[in-house]
Amino acid sequence: xxxxxxxxxxxxxxxxxxxxxxxxxxxxxxxxxxxxxxxxxxxxxxxxxxxxxxxxxxxxxxxxxxxxxxxxxxxxxxxxxxxxxxxxxxxxxxxxxxxxxxxxxxxxxxxxxxxxxxxxxxxxxxxxxxxxxxxxxxxxxxxxxxxxxxxxxxxxxxxxxxxxxxxxxxxxxxxxxxxxxxxxxxxxxxxxxxxxxxxxxxxxxxxxxxxxxxxxxxxxxxxxxxxxxxxxxxxxxxxxxxxxxxxxxxxxxxxxxxxxxxxxxxxxxxxxxxxxxxxxxxxxxxxxxxxxxxxxxxxxxxxxxxxxxxxx
Numbered sequence: 001x002x003x004x005x006x007x008x009x010x011x012x013x014x015x016x017x018x019x020x021x022x023x024x025x026x027x028x029x030x031x032x033x034x035x036x037x038x039x040x041x042x043x044x045x046x047x048x049x050x051x052x053x054x055x056x057x058x059x060x061x062x063x064x065x066x067x068x069x070x071x072x073x074x075x076x077x078x079x080x081x082x083x084x085x086x087x088x089x090x091x092x093x094x095x096x097x098x099x100x101x102x103x104x105x106x107x108x109x110x111x112x113x114x115x116x117x118x119x120x121x122x123x124x125x126x127x128x129x130x131x132x133x134x135x136x137x138x139x140x141x142x143x144x145x146x147x148x149x150x151x152x153x154x155x156x157x158x159x160x161x162x163x164x165x166x167x168x169x170x171x172x173x174x175x176x177x178x179x180x181x182x183x184x185x186x187x188x189x190x191x192x193x194x195x196x197x198x199x200x201x202x203x204x205x206x207x208x209x210x211x212x213x214x215x216x217x218x219x220x221x222x223x224x225x226x227x228x229x230x231x232x233x234x235x236x237x238x239x240x241x242x243x244x245x246x247x248x249x250x251x252x253x254x255x256x257x258x259x260x261x262x263x264x265x266x267x268x269x270x271x272x273x274x275x276x277x278x279x280x281x282x283x284x285x286x287x288x289x290x291x292x293x294x295x296x297x298x299x300x301x302x303x304x305x306x307x308x309x310x311x312x
Contacts, residue, residue: 005046005047005050005198005298005299006296006297006298006299007022007024007047007051007296007297007298008022008023008024008049008294008295008296009021009022009023009051009294009295009296009297010023010100010104010291010293010294010295011287011291011292011293011294011295012092012096012097012099012100012290012291012292013096013234013289013292014092014095014096014099014235014287014288014289014290015092015235015264015268015269015270015287016105016234016235016264016266016268017060017062017092017233017234017235017237017287018060018061018062018234018292019061019063019064019090019092019093019096019097020051020052020061020062020063020064021066021096021097021100021101022047022051022055022063022064022065022066023066024047025065025066026039026040026043026044026047026065026069028043030070031070031117032070032229033070033077033079033118033120034120036067036079037079037086037120039086040065040079040081040086044065045206046089046306047101048063048081048083048085049083049222049306049308050297050299050306050307050308051063051297052081052082052083052308053083053307053308053309053310054308054309054310054311055305055309056297056308057083057308058310059082059083059229059231059310059311060231060232060233060234061082061085062080062081062082062090062093063080063081063082063133064078064079064080064090064093064096064097065078065079065080065081066078066097066101066106067079069118070118071116071123072127073116073123074116074117074118074123075107075115075117076097076101076107076117077114077118077119078093078094078097078117078118078119079119079120080093080119082222083310084229086120088119088120088121088165089119089120089121089122089124089165091140091142091238091239091285092140092235092237092238092279092287094117094119094124094126094138094140094285095126095138095140095238095287095288095289096139096289097117098115098117098126098128098135098289099128099135099138099289099290099291100268100291102128102130102135102193103133103134103135103291104294109130113127113128113130114126114127114128114206115127115128118124120153121143124140124141125136125140125141126139126140126141126213127139133215134288135288136288137286137287137288137289138286138287138289139285139286140197140238140284140285140287141275141282141283141284141285142164142165142238142239142282142284142285143164143165143282144164144281144282145162145163145242145243145245145246145280145281145282145283146162146163146164146246146280147160147161147162147246147247147250147281147303148153148161148162148163148167148279149161150247150250151205153200154169154171154195154198157171157172157175157176158171158172158175159171160247160251161203161205162237162243162246162247164239164243164246165209165239165240166206167196167203167204167205167206167207167208168205168209168239168240168243169199169203169205169207169208169209170209170211170243170244170247171195171208171209171210171211172211172212172213173210173211173212173222174212174214176191176193176210178191178210180210180212180222180223180265181225181265182265182266185265187255188210188224188232188265189226189230189232189275190210190309191210191222191240192210192226192230192232193226193230195208195226196208196226196227196228196230197230200228206226206227206228207225207226207227207228207237207239207240207243208226209223209224209225209226209234209237209240209243209244210223210224210225210226211223211244211247212242213248213253216248216253216254216260217253217254219254219258219260219261220260220261220263221244221248221260221261221262221263222262222263222264222265223236223237223240223241223244223262223263223264224264224265225237225240235264235268235270235271236262236263236264236268236269236270237262237285238270238285240262241260241262241270241272242272242281242283242285244260244262245260245272245274245281246255246281247284248260249281256274256276257274258304259271259272259273260272260273270285270286270287271285271286271287272284272285272286273285
């Protein structure tokens with residue numbers, strides 16, 4: 001068999017969310033990361049489909065194209081993408097590439113443990129703790145989150161709007177009558193599908209979050225997040241965790257100096273602390289990434305599915 005294309009990747013999951021790190025950089029000239037991102041649909045679209053869609057990927061996977069930094073102060077640069085196209089920034093993805101590049105030796109360990117990751121929306125700060133050549137935790141600093149409005153009517157309940165890298169609508173799981181357990185996944189998905197469709201039309205909401213905050217006073221919540229395409233986020237979600245924190249602080253349910261642990265329906269969790277930077281709600285979120293495989297993907301020229309597919 002004559003291989004048409006071959007790609008080397010490393011897969012990492014962060015609290016259950018999967019990232020595929022691609023090491024084969026498109027051979028195109030670019031002066032900035034933004035310019036490279038603009039060229040990807042023309043120069044890397046086939047690879048993007050091949051590596052994140054089925055049968056090699058799935059709708060919940062995020063691709064991370066790692067390239068040398070353009071900025072002199074950055075340690076590495078990355079462009080994120082999913083099955084719909086490029087993604088400006090992905091904080092969980094920052095944790096994923098920091099973990100993978102440190103553990104495979106492509107990123108040199110620093111005594112300060114601090115790393116600057118260049119994205120198309122600017123540089124993201126990450127701090128990694130290593131023990132015995134393994135990354136045991138990564139702290140990533142988020143952008144700004146703002147409480148837009150609380151107690152907005154929706155059918156027989158209320159929700160809160162929080163603006164971050166997405167527009168989040170947060171619902172109290174108890175008021176909705178939802179129990180956030182894996183056994184109830186089918187019911188949760190159906191509720192989420194309907195809520196996303198309605199809110200996307202009304203307010204251009206991009207993420208819908210069901211949150212159980214019965215133990216918020218103890219610094220613990222449980223949540224599940226639905227994307228605008230109806231798929232579940234496979235982790236508590238960095239942005240969702242920050243949005244939950246913003247909502248609870250705004251309502252006086254937790255103190256700003258508290259640490260908040262956000263747990264997913266399958267037991268993974270993220271830890272968040274509020275940072276006050278120029279009056280904005282910004283957060284440091286701690287997670288741990290785990291490498292799940294180093295893979296070589298190929299494209300057989302006779303493969304009838306070179307563009308992949310998605311089952312929803």
